[in-house]
Amino acid sequence: MTVHAGVLREHLPFVEKRLIGIVSRGGSLLAKWMIHHGQQNPLYSHWEELCSVLRRWDVTFSIGDGLRPGGLADASDEAQLRELATLGELCERAWRCGVQVMIEGPGHVPFDQVEYNMKLERRLYNGAPFYVLGPLVTDIFPGYDHITSSIGATAAAYHGASMLCYVTPKEHLGLPKREDVKQGCIAYKIAAHAADVALGIPGARDRDDELTKARAALNWEKHFELSFDPDTARAFHDEDLDVDTDFCAMCGHDWCSVRISKEITTFLSGKDEAYEWEKPQVSAALSEDQREILEKRGVLSTEEIHRLASKTRAQVGVERGRKASCHSDLTDPTHARQLQSTGDVR
Numbered sequence: 001m002t003v004h005a006g007v008l009r010e011h012l013p014f015v016e017k018r019l020i021g022i023v024s025r026g027g028s029l030l031a032k033w034m035i036h037h038g039q040q041n042p043l044y045s046h047w048e049e050l051c052s053v054l055r056r057w058d059v060t061f062s063i064g065d066g067l068r069p070g071g072l073a074d075a076s077d078e079a080q081l082r083e084l085a086t087l088g089e090l091c092e093r094a095w096r097c098g099v100q101v102m103i104e105g106p107g108h109v110p111f112d113q114v115e116y117n118m119k120l121e122r123r124l125y126n127g128a129p130f131y132v133l134g135p136l137v138t139d140i141f142p143g144y145d146h147i148t149s150s151i152g153a154t155a156a157a158y159h160g161a162s163m164l165c166y167v168t169p170k171e172h173l174g175l176p177k178r179e180d181v182k183q184g185c186i187a188y189k190i191a192a193h194a195a196d197v198a199l200g201i202p203g204a205r206d207r208d209d210e211l212t213k214a215r216a217a218l219n220w221e222k223h224f225e226l227s228f229d230p231d232t233a234r235a236f237h238d239e240d241l242d243v244d245t246d247f248c249a250m251c252g253h254d255w256c257s258v259r260i261s262k263e264i265t266t267f268l269s270g271k272d273e274a275y276e277w278e279k280p281q282v283s284a285a286l287s288e289d290q291r292e293i294l295e296k297r298g299v300l301s302t303e304e305i306h307r308l309a310s311k312t313r314a315q316v317g318v319e320r321g322r323k324a325s326c327h328s329d330l331t332d333p334t335h336a337r338q339l340q341s342t343g344d345v346r
């Protein structure tokens with residue numbers, strides 16, 4: 001439960017200078033009530049009473065920021081900062097009543113003001129956990145606000161926010177549907193994880209390092225397995241080349257730096273039979289047909305690309321439209337290696 005007890009009558013004159021006024025539902029309703037009745041915010045006036053009810057039922061609740069900025073131009077303004085100070089006061093009064101609270105933070109803040117806002121909140125709230133709604137770092141990308149806000153959320157998390165509230169692509173536009181929620185949640189997983197890594201939290205980067213190793217080894221199955229969203233990673237890869245190859249359709253065989261790097265490592269190790277510093281080994285590349293197809297990638301149909309871009313298929317004559325039996329969709333890595341070593345992958 002969030003209560004907007006920090007919006008006070010004396011704060012309202014500062015809202016007039018804003019471009020977009022009050023964007024919090026609770027904040028706008030309470031402001032209208034105060035103007036209509038000519039009275040102070042009742043949640044503020046009856047704070048201890050409210051806290052005693054929440055204390056009795058052992059509820060941890062959230063103190064909302066009803067005057068949070070709703071656009072870059074309104075960020076860090078008088079209305080927001082005065083309410084911030086009131087939220088700090090309410091936090092201490094709640095603690096004196098024996099009630100735990102968390103505090104809501106801003107939603108639209110230019111990137112260069114995020115650190116200032118987070119440090120100010122940490123100081124005013126005496127270490128009480130606070131969460132942020134993004135913040136969005138630009139206002140001109142409706143439809144992409146899961147991205148504009150996750151950039152601000154990364155900075156906010158890095159500078160001390162305790163929790164991130166996700167934003168979907170539908171923000172400001174309509175009711176989010178399932179796919180919008182997925183996109184929003186993933187954007188915020190990225191923000192939170194990026195901040196955890198940057199903060200040096202022990203173990204936070206382990207999975208990144210494992211995925212880098214799988215990527216360096218061109219181990220696609222492991223690559224997908226370690227991905228946050230394996231289905232999407234696999235679908236994107238298989239869209240162009242749905243077979244296990246030591247490159248992907250981005251650069252193609254001849255230009256795959258990861259594959260070339262693997263060759264260099266083997267070559268320099270001296271284990272390669274053809275090791276000879278003056279004459280670097282030239283690996284087997286694509287056939288002329290395959291090369292032609294990759295050059296025309298984007299013009300040809302997926303089927304044509306599949307038919308000619310896969311060395312494996314061309315060599316063993318796998319039927320068009322079917323995956324090789326060594327493909328990671330069909331077999332485990334050990335079995336796939338056995339099949340590949342025998343060449344029996346039809």
Ligand code: SF4
Nearest residue numbers: 248250251256257258
């Ligand atoms: S082809 Fe390019 S994008 Fe794909 S694995 Fe190789 S270097 Fe990476």
